[in-house]
Amino acid sequence: MSAEAVQKTQPREIKVTREQLPLSCPLPEDEIWNLHPRVYLPIEKTGEAVCPYCGTQYILTD
Numbered sequence: 458m459s460a461e462a463v464q465k466t467q468p469r470e471i472k473v474t475r476e477q478l479p480l481s482c483p484l485p486e487d488e489i490w491n492l493h494p495r496v497y498l499p500i501e502k503t504g505e506a507v508c509p510y511c512g513t514q515y516i517l518t519d
Contacts, residue, residue, distance in 0.1 A: 468512035473500070474519050482508040482515070 473480055480498045498506035504517040 468507075468514060470514045470516065472516050472518045475517070480506065480515055482511065482513055 493510040500506040
């Protein structure tokens, strides 16, 4: 497996602001070929959320 493939399969950490709410994963700028079903993530109360499909961790910065 190439280093690029490994990097794409590892969960990411993404910082988001309140302007980007409501938060959904995948984000609009993600590549179409590897998208999973859109899921809305509740991040307002705790300031953090993890996508159940891809494991991406979102952190609210403001």
